[in-house]
Amino acid sequence: MNISIIGSGYVGLVTGACFAELGNKVICADNDAEKISHLKKGSVPIYEPGLEELIKLNLKNKRLKFTSSIKAAVQASEVIFIAVGTPALENGEADLTGIENVARAIAQNMDGYRLIVEKSTVPVETCAWVKKTIATYIKKGHKFDVVSNPEFLREGSAINDFTHPDRIVVGVESIKAKQIMTDLYQPLNRPILITNIKSAELIKHASNAFLATKISFINAIARICDKVGADIKEVAQGMGLDNRIGRYFLHAGIGYGGSCFPKDMDAFITIAEKLGYDFKILKAVRDTNEEQKAFVLQKIKDTLWIIKDKTIAVLGLAFKPNTDDLRNSPSIDLINALIQEGAKIKVYDPQAMEKAKKILKNVVFCKNAYQAAEGADCLIIATEWNEFKELDFIKLKKKLKRALIVDGRNIYNPKLFMDLGFTYIGVGRGNG
Numbered sequence: 255m256n257i258s259i260i261g262s263g264y265v266g267l268v269t270g271a272c273f274a275e276l277g278n279k280v281i282c283a284d285n286d287a288e289k290i291s292h293l294k295k296g297s298v299p300i301y302e303p304g305l306e307e308l309i310k311l312n313l314k315n316k317r318l319k320f321t322s323s324i325k326a327a328v329q330a331s332e333v334i335f336i337a338v339g340t341p342a343l344e345n346g347e348a349d350l351t352g353i354e355n356v357a358r359a360i361a362q363n364m365d366g367y368r369l370i371v372e373k374s375t376v377p378v379e380t381c382a383w384v385k386k387t388i389a390t391y392i393k394k395g396h397k398f399d400v401v402s403n404p405e406f407l408r409e410g411s412a413i414n415d416f417t418h419p420d421r422i423v424v425g426v427e428s429i430k431a432k433q434i435m436t437d438l439y440q441p442l443n444r445p446i447l448i449t450n451i452k453s454a455e456l457i458k459h460a461s462n463a464f465l466a467t468k469i470s471f472i473n474a475i476a477r478i479c480d481k482v483g484a485d486i487k488e489v490a491q492g493m494g495l496d497n498r499i500g501r502y503f504l505h506a507g508i509g510y511g512g513s514c515f516p517k518d519m520d521a522f523i524t525i526a527e528k529l530g531y532d533f534k535i536l537k538a539v540r541d542t543n544e545e546q547k548a549f550v551l552q553k554i555k556d557t558l559w560i561i562k563d564k565t566i567a568v569l570g571l572a573f574k575p576n577t578d579d580l581r582n583s584p585s586i587d588l589i590n591a592l593i594q595e596g597a598k599i600k601v602y603d604p605q606a607m608e609k610a611k612k613i614l615k616n617v618v619f620c621k622n623a624y625q626a627a628e629g630a631d632c633l634i635i636a637t638e639w640n641e642f643k644e645l646d647f648i649k650l651k652k653k654l655k656r657a658l659i660v661d662g663r664n665i666y667n668p669k670l671f672m673d674l675g676f677t678y679i680g681v682g683r684g685n686g
């Protein structure tokens with residue numbers, strides 16, 4: 255099929271590259287001409303495992319093209335995916351300006367039937383607005399369908415998530431749209447759930463909100479564990495073995511972050527409010543996530559007493575491993591809070607250093623974990639990179655001024671560290 259993807263960010267690039275790999279002819283468009291000129295040469299502006307290789311391969315075999323002209327993209331393709339950003343406005347609401355602009359541009363450039371697929375994360379009823387916008391600006395009486403096809407890609411494993419999704423959700427209003435979407439995804443051989451458009455839109459927000467709820471729930475249980483001396487790892491394992499609960503997203507830590515969960519929670523709470531429903535559960539989930547960061551800071555204070563002038567090493571800056579994404583990273587929030595208290599901060603992350611240099615001021619950027627630990631009063635694990643699980647802890651201890659580990663992601667065995675002579679503080683490991 256001839257497909258266009260409007261918006262060449264994480265979602266757009268992964269979707270475009272994967273559809274090209276499946277044998278379609280794909281055009282990825284973006285209004286950032288500089289980005290497009292890099293992409294044309296196979297240079298990818300984001301770190302996502304396997305993406306650059308996939309883009310280069312499909313550029314070479316001419317299944318993938320890049321353009322800064324929406325017109326060219328719209329005219330060359332029957333199926334057009336909208337994958338532009340939907341950032342949060344001040345009040346938490348999703349900013350849909352980009353979606354409206356694209357919908358209008360599609361309408362103005364259509365020269366025959368088009369299937370417009372809404373892929374960006376948007377509040378329920380956005381597709382209805384896209385449909386109205388296209389109907390308003392369309393030139394001749396060309397026919398079109400609008401479809402909701404939310405993405406469930408996780409950064410760091412986005413390509414695998416695209417090719418092996420648990421389910422593909424497609425919200426449609428016409429048999430033709432259903433047929434095209436089924437044909438498009440059929441090569442993946444994964445379950446396709448066909449729903450109405452509003453259900454599909456809601457599935458996305460409801461799924462992310464539920465996952466965030468699981469994380470805040472386990473973080474709340476971790477607080478209780480610390481109070482009574484239970485171990486959250488054991489509690490989560492015992493809960494997760496119940497098939498109805500499942501073991502995923504039950505890792506306690508310094509809170510969830512990233513470009514999706516915090517933004518989607520705000521947007522979902524706001525849209526619910528607009529619809530006349532006070533989504534109290536989600537407000538509590540969001541508050542618990544904020545409290546979690548403050549709670550870890552308090553743990554550090556309870557051990558170090560005075561933070562001012564102490565040297566603190568932070569391992570991990572990205573909001574989770576296998577990405578260089580710092581958006582809403584709890585690690586960055588924690589670092590800023592420590593700086594406010596007067597701490598001297600040394601940091602190391604396997605991928606996110608370049609991006610961090612743009613947003614973190616007055617911290618020392620180190621080449622590796624050992625350099626960060628040198629002379630530090632405390633070492634914090636803020637992101638669970640595999641690299642940190644395999645450090646030489648005896649060497650690490652020699653580098654530290656004080657052998658104090660705050661394991662903000664519970665990646666270590668507390669006993670092992672205590673045997674090595676460290677003071678070990680985890681999240682819900684029963685030790686304060």
Ligand code: UDX
Pocket residue numbers: 405406407408409410462465469502503504505506507508509510511512513514515573574
């Ligand atoms: C998420 C959704 O998983 C994905 O379906 C959606 O399309 C986009 O948002 P992503 O933000 O890439 O994906 O990351 P994810 O792996 O879901 O993690 C989100 C945050 O939750 C991270 O900060 C992570 O550290 C945290 N997390 C996750 C926990 O603290 N505990 C857990 O058990 C799981």
